[in-house]
Amino acid sequence: MIVGAAGVGKTRLAREVLARAETAGERTNWIVGTESARALPLGAFTALIGDAIADPMPNVRHLINSFVAQQRQGRVLIGVDDAHLLDGLSAHVVHQLANTHNARLVVTLRAGTKPPDAITALWKDSLLARLDLEPLTVDATRAMIETALGGVVDARSARRFWKLTGGNALFLHQLVKDQVAAGRMRLMAGVWMWDGDVAVSQSISDMVGRQLHELTPEMAVVVDLLSQCEPLAVDVLCDLVGRGDLEDAERMRLITIERSGDQLMARLAHPLYGELRRAAAGEMYLSKIRGRLAQRLARDADADSQATVRRALLALESDLPPDPQLCLQAAQYAMTLLDLDLADRFATAAASAGAPDALGVRAMNLLLLGRGPQAENVLREIGEGGAAGANQWNTLRAANMIWMLGRCNDAAALLQNSGPDTESPADAAARTAVEACVDAVSARCGAAAEKATAALKSGLLSDFHAMLASVALTMALGALGRGDDLTTVAQGALDRAITSFQASHMRFWFGSVYARACRLTGRTEECVAMVERLADSAREVPGLAYANLASLMGVAELMRGDVRSAAKLLHEALAGVERHSVRTGLRPATCFLLAEAHAKLGEAEAAKEAIVEAQKCVPPDYLFMQTALSIATGWSLAANGCVNEAIRAVKSAAAQARQREQPTHELACLQVAAQWGDVSGAVRAREIANDLDLPLAKAVAQHAESLAANDGEGLLRASSDYQAMGDRATAADVAAQAAVAFTADQQRKRGLWAAALAKELSDACGGLCTPALRSPASQPLTGRQREIVELIVAGLSNRQIADRLVMSVRSVEGHVYRACQRVGASSREELTRIARAGPAATR
Template sequence: MLHGSKHCGVMIVGPAGVGKTALARQVLSQAATTGDRTSWFVGTESARSLPLGAFTGAISQDMCDPLPSVRRLIDSFVAQQHQRRSMIGVDDAHLLDELSAHVLHQLAQARGVRLVVTARAGGAAPDAVTALWKDGLLARLDLEPLSAEATRAFIEQTLGGPVDSRSARRFWKLTGGNALYLQQVLKDQIDGQRLRQVAGVWMWDGDLAVSQSITDMVGSNLDRLPAGPAMVVDLLSQCEPLDVDVLCDLVSREDLEAAETLRVVTVERDGSRLQVRLAHPLYGELRRATAGEMHLSGLRGRLVERLSSNPDDDLRATVRRALLMLGSDLKPDPQLYLDAARAAMTLLDPHAADRFAAAADECGAYEAAPMRAMALLLLGRGEQTETVLAQISSEGRPDAHRWATLRAANLTWMLGRPRDAAVILEQLAAEPESESDRAARLAIQAGVDAVLGRCEAARDNARAAIASGLLPDYHAMIAAVALTMALGALGEVDDLNEVATDAIDRAINSFESSQTRFWYGGVYARACRLTGRIDECVRNAKQLADSARDLPGLAQANLAFLLGHVELVRGAIPEAVGLLHEALAGVETHGGSTGLRPASCFGLAEAHGKLGQAEEAAQALAQARQWVPDDYVYMQTNLSLATGWAMAAGGSLTEAIAAVRAAATEARERHQPTHELACLQAATQWGDTSGAARAAELAAELRLPLADAVARHAAALAANDGAGLLDASSKYQAIGDRVTAADAAAQAAVAFSGSGQGKRGLYAAAVARQLATDCGGICTPALRHPAGQPLTQRQREIVEFVVAGLSNKEIAKRLVMSVRSVEGHLYRACQRVGASSREELAAIVRGGFRG
């Protein structure tokens, strides 16, 4: 350590619990493994009053007089250094007595040993200890609390698997990045079975499990608080922050000042206001877990009465008053519950909104059932929503038309029954309607049309509904979703940005549609991908991610899907896998009956397929097929592409190409030109040359850079034109599609090599290799096809099965040929690539352009 440095060691400084001791012990442990002599001493409060108290274990019986003991103690350590290199660790040096501190300082000056010292930041320490770093004897290392990223890394290392981002942030906020607290809180949640693994992702979605260990570690000083400061802590444990004026109406100012002096609360200035918070988030958790419910219920009631005397500052204030009311000993306030339900939905918390609406319903509030229906709809609880809406629709309410349209929306999007929804809408159309009623019906009808793949009808009905200017917020979002799906499928991009901006801006401040902005973001990202507007896709996703933090439930799952889809589109494949697994875990945890589950599985099948992970891709595809409703026509292209990528990863290239070619034909029949284009692009990536003519027609029809790139790609592949393939790769890179760019470059390398243009082939291979690396190590069929050693189509097909792990007998069965024929093709393939065995052939092909 510190070889060649002017320092003889290091002083690790930081607040309690950040890992100073662990780091120092690790340094000594590593020194011991190299044969160094190591010694460990600890400063403690109990030994602070004793001369040389920290070094008691190193003092022999004949060292009785303190001053001679100091000299002889120092000499003994220096003598050890002469025998072999030694390192001394001193923990909590700020607690050393003066003589122990003097010994430590003298050892540093003598430079006879190497030192690793820890000290508490901000605490009083002997001058001799402070001088260690001030005089340059030891290098000072300031150890800060763990960052959010480091906290997540620690959790994932401990759990041996990924943790969802919201759970990781919760751990970080709760522990303040304190490594000691984090370790114990994480252990408590594991022991208390609060953490569970869903879809391969660890999630913590319940309350906090509190052990005696964390109570002793963090809350021991809470148990010793006088009654007044303890009351301050208890009030803040139920509601923080609180203004000083509010708090001082409930406790005395002297008690608040005492709590601040005891460092259990902090007082901060926010403009002209003074606000009080608990000094550590765990204080509140501990009090909520250990205090009596009767006591806390009374405190909540007192807080509600005091907070109700002033108007709420914002929506959050309304929500927190209602939450306090729910757990208090006061008489329920149904109007407060209804106001809070609207506020909670605007703040992206439909779980809280459902609680408030249910509480208002228990009080007999007339608007409670519709409010609860809206909350359940946003939670994705389709069956419960259908039950409540069916009841409302039968009550003869004056606004029955609106609730009937919402029922149709729920049937379409949450329950996967668009044809049942169409029946309801037909019945509404047959009755007299106001202009606003008609607009609302057209908005939901547009959604039904979009789901059933009727793109022109979806576009026209959505435009008419939006143009009326009469839509409620939720209906406006459904119309925007339908219009965006239709425009993306039709390749009509002129006003796509405007539709997205209007939809998101309106949703942000709406209690009905605030949460749906993330769902809409995923729909818009898909439209951007279909039309080759990847930069816009990335920009919009970032804007939505920045619009809210720490999202609950399905909102977080939708955001994770959006971000995962964007990473998939731009070619950050491993990152996409992590986010899409998080989205799938979120929807499985919260039980939403939405299209988010199959959409996440589509993305995972494609991502794993691009990484060459056949088994994982097949598993994701199987889940997707399980959750796609029969009438979800709009998902069929995605399902076919996911099927193709899973097949390609498993070596079944012929079947993969056939699947997407059939999907292209179906998309053409439905007049979904960009869906057809996506299928032709995938087939071309897998080596299919039959789509060149149709790709050229689509390029002329759509007039999109993406369509031009696909047409160039398909034509060049059909002509075995290396330069054309390299040009197509550049076009894909300009759009932002790095995966297809890598495939086109790999195909260019093969074409160049086959035509004797070795240098150009090497260049194209280098381009493919770099792009593959940038995409996280993708392993697509094109990248597995070695340049310079081209295989025949049949050989390549058989080798793909070898890479996927199939035996010769299994390959023969798949291709309806004899085992001997398979062996012959493999023998000739080995000769072409210079492999001496089946295994070596697979390794060479698997490496491809990544080697």
Template sequence: MKLAGREEELAAIRRVIAGSGIRHGVLIVGNAGVGKTRLAREAISHAAAAGHRTNWFVGTESARTIPLGAFTGAISQSMCDPLPDVRRLIDSFVAQQRVGKVVVGIDDAHLLDALSAHVVHQLAQTQGVRLVVTARSGGAEPDAVTALWKDSLLDRIDLEPLSVAAATALVESAVGGPVDGRSARRFWKLTGGNALYLLQLVKDQIAAGRMHQSAGVWMWDGDVAVSQSITDMLGRRLGELEPGMALVLDTLSQCEPLRVDILTDLVEPADLEAAERMHLVCVERAGRDLVATLAHPLFGELRRATAGEMYLSKIRGRLARRLADEPDPDMHATVRRALLALNSDLAPDPELYLTAARCAAVLLDPDAADRFAAAATECGAPEAAPMRAMTLFLLSRGEEAESVLREISAEDRPDAHHWSTVRAANLAWMLGRPRDAAEILGTLSATSESEQQRVERLAIQACVDAVLGHCQSAEKTAKVALDSGVLPDLHAMMASIALMMALGALGHVEEIDAAAEQALTRATTSFESSPMRFWFGAVHGRACRLTGRIDECQAMAARLDESARDMPGLVYANLAHLLGHAALIRADLDDAVKHLHEAYAGAATHQITTGLRVASCFSLAEAHAKLGQATAATEALACADQHVPEDYVFMDTARSVATGWTLAAGGALAEAIDVVREAGRDAARRGQPTHELACLQSAAQWGDPSGAARAGELADTLGLPLADVVARHTEALAADDGAGLLAAADGYRGLGDRATATDAIAQAAVAFGRHGQGKRSAYLAAMAQECADECGGLCTPALRNPAGQPLTHRQREIVELVVAGLSNKQIAERLVMSVRSVEGHLYRACQRVGANTREELAAIIRRGPKGAR
């Protein structure tokens, strides 16, 4: 397996080995399992591949009492007197220099006997010999080993635990594919960045079926599977504990951190002190309190894996009773106490479960909230069914929520109207049935409603209007509902989502920030709407993109990321979509693909059929297409098309733009332009001017100037900087104006839209080339390629159009299809022309770019501006 996560350290070692400086090697120092041996082995392998003579020796506890024990394999039978043997041994390494540089690896040098350490010390002073030595930090070691770095004979590398990024790289290398960020951070936290533990833990989770692939992304859900291997590595001491000390660890394994005064009510203080002396438990001061935690995160997993369930249930019950003696200081404490009680030998407490369900939802753990709500339902608590309906809704489990909500709203209860509106929201959003939702709301409107009931209905009606593409109605209705000041939190969030969709589609930017701040402020303290903040963030991001406010989108994504990076399950999937979309619109394409794959995988894992899965796939298709990855874009688009509800009109523009980009990546430029032109006309008929603007912008990126007049009209109507830039862009395209295209590029760059700015620069390069300004054209082509590289390898149709030898529109269209891999006959059939005409266009295109064959032409176009310089 390729070494991952230690690239910088390996590079430093290789420089020392290859150099001729005063230091003759490196000493790698670190804790057990941190990866010292693996790094040293990799360095020795690189040295061998470079043609050096290499040797490898290991210090062991058993050989420590034997003179020259580590070098037993290198000592001949004629060597029998230890002191002369030292000289002969050193000379044997020196003699190897006759056939090249000598590199000697010494593993676990802290275990060397005195004479072996002396040999290593002497070799460190020998010209032509390079050493790669490892030693454990904090342990006793021979003086000669200490002198290696104290006397500056070797460079010392203190190998720290892996960072999150390095641990992620190691996990992905181990499984051979991408791992979602939350799972990678979970591995890192549990292992403390210890490479040995991390690799074993990954193997354990895969073997136990806890880690699996979903949509091409490895994900780790559920509890930790602990194998005998990791138990042997870490837990030998844990299996030999006295009963009192075992109780200390088992209690902390169920609840940590824990105040010492609470812990010592449950265990003997002497046992806690003994566990601290053995470095099994850490006790630290937090303000005026002493707080105890396990010394390593895996200690708790190991104890839980080996202890009996009845024994642990009693411990949880004692903990829950003791914690209940004091008021819970915060919601985290309430959830923790409820989890202990739920899994203990205590009698059920439905009131505690319902309270904990609300707290868990606010803390962005809808899975735990649903677990509590289900437990309360089993107890027959009167309000358990409505709580269960809410948790199922927050988990996007639409069919299950519909079953509960249908029953609640049909009951003769004073809040039946309220739950009917929640049912309508579930139908519209989770089940993709907005017209069924509208029917329910229509029935409610015919009844005698209180003002409270009326505005609740209007809040959900605004959602239905937004889904069906009725933006003016959605804006008006949502504002009426929100201005009432009496909406429950769920309905307020529903109205805010509808309002944000409408504001973005209509281009009413002056109201976006206030609406966003109001929604998020309310969500952070509400169990009904807290998990929906990421859904709202995605809608806000879309509105910002449509109105050219990319910086605001980035700020929102960063704000929500800070609040929920390590949240479980579906919440993380929503966050990943938000981060991926933000990366896409700032043209950080590698990050975009990574996060959007995670979002899609999370949606697939949780069986989300609408919303999150579809939006992730649309963005993923666009990201792949902008990287020139037509096959991957087509696959992502196909996944989305399977799950778009028929009546989800609000997704039509995003679907058309993603389709257009996918077609363009596959060389079908004319078809791509036709798709977005038609989508733009549909958006205009629906009264969605920014959606129409987005279609005109995409077509312009593919070289279509036909929307210039309409773009000018939208610029006058909307008054948005983005609309002005798109108008300048299309006008410059129509006039073949290189300076105008450069001005448009500056405008896009000022808005933060690096991808469209790059396309405009590439188009300017072609325009200047057509007007005989070859030097300026070449300069701009190079600039466009540099910008494309900064975006992660942007590969768009504009960048594939050679600046030095501009093609006609028809030639370019045919060449794009050649790049996509179509034969001349297939191109002729697609463009409804003869094969001979295709061949003629290709011949003239080859003449323009200096290609001799169809294959050379395709290669030049793939290289883009680089091929034109």
């Protein structure tokens, strides 16, 4: 017996059981209880009886006997849908069939109804096992949507569907269909996203809103008030409607009322009721409703910033005259709550209504939204208007040039032309903070650290400028390898971000550079802890904020080796970036990470696409991104079979990083080169390890030196070191290299153990397919053979390989033949399979 609420999927599940039984060759019958047939004796079985019913009792015996006879001819499965609607005799037949044990039954029953006693007895007397079908969970909702759409849906959209439908599968199916049909659900960067209002169709209205079709005027007002703002205190509602109307609405299950502390709170009985009413009501009527509600809420003190934002939005969308101070305050609160799009609406309304500080708030909000050109226009307007604090506005304009427009040289010129004669100490500190950003972006790490430290120590910075200084300092400390100093900076920055409207959204901005600094210094656990803290402080965040958060969560997963989860999160982040037309550093940074994730999974084409996108949007002035771009490009090349080119790319980047005095950037390049088999960086890696007090540096040096010496035990120690730092993906690569080294040294048992470790780590990371994990350990390949095998795995033909390597096709065929001999492959296809299996192919 399958029991559950309407729409949770009882009938679908029962039908699936019968369909599988039919496929297995069993006989099936499908009986449906309906309201119309309930008045007839044996009404559910009318189609089986055929003749008019005069005396029902013989027909009961006839029915039972006919089903028993079917059982003798083969196994029978009977489905009974909506058993709560069966008439007494039909229910009796079902009960008797269950008692005979000659026919098997699948019965569905709606929860909360009063079925016939015979149906209740089915599970009470243990004649049938009872399965209570619960509404879909968030994860199950997302899986169902992705199945319906045939693609990935972002977590925020899935959660929104789940909240609106209550996990009801029937409602969910229709709502998804409606949003796609109305163009509200769109495919962005390969991910389905739902933004904007709910599109309401007649189908969903008929399913959910039958009770709403015949509301009295008084009932309509109750529902409409809650459709605009819920939950609402009953005391507030009683000032706008009669208490009796509330009681009637609760009795009709239009609303629910629950006690919260010393207050009674009302909300709609189903989330979709509000959407249906908003779609049906006229805008002028709803404007009046919002106005009445805003005026009533204004009589009481707002409980918190969310209450102020809620009241301000009601007033903004009502027939009331604009309140400039309320809009300005709501804009700041909305920024604190990470809803920058709503903050822009409030700030624009406040400026139009004459609030004196509104333009400045709007300029800062536009900057944080990534709308650099618009922010530049507003800031220029402020400057031309002769507003007080010209030097501060210049620093804000310079920050916009650096981070949103990618014009670092223009920003430096603007700061240089700011008049020191008119600067206050606070102005000078703000200018120094922004100059630190110029230095950090331009890869002048020593100068950036010095200026940012001085600006923070002044104690004169606004929250916005303090966050800028923290960003610059974190970038510099990460590049210089001063990992121990990062924790203090991060603590202060995140504490500030949680409490200040100027800094609130910058938590993600800071988080991204802190995550990069943690990766450069091997601090995986610290990065994960920071991301978890940010996620806890930003639950249910709006669109752009979620894109930032998804990118950060993707970084954390990539650092600790859950590469497949990282790729999914990073695709969500890129979809959000695309949806909000972001052109800031978030776009290329996300593309770098996506390229690496896809490359590590062996998804060569996707890695290449990510790099092409990244190369289009990295500003020329962003020297600090060049190392990350080179490493991501290298991963893409390696995934596409061009390992030697990948090594050359990162070795060139390592040389540049050394010239710029970025030791951890250089170290990162040497690390990935070693993962791809390069042994030339061992000496330099040890020099960096001696200069930096970082476990990561020591692990890279151990890795490179052991690889150069073909030392399997040393490579296993390096693999263990990487694991200790949380980097399972690199540990898998190094363990695979150890397997090859052991095998070459005739240590077969140790080679098998290292290969098993590499396989275990690779599986834990989502199934890696890197150059190291594509190297068979049974008979190690020569350099040229390995190069050709990598290109074969990437899908190139012998002719394409010959053109790439500038050799004859016959030479390529010879190398392929000898590689097959070494690893025991009988064909090109088997060689590819063995290469993909890597060291584990020896087991």
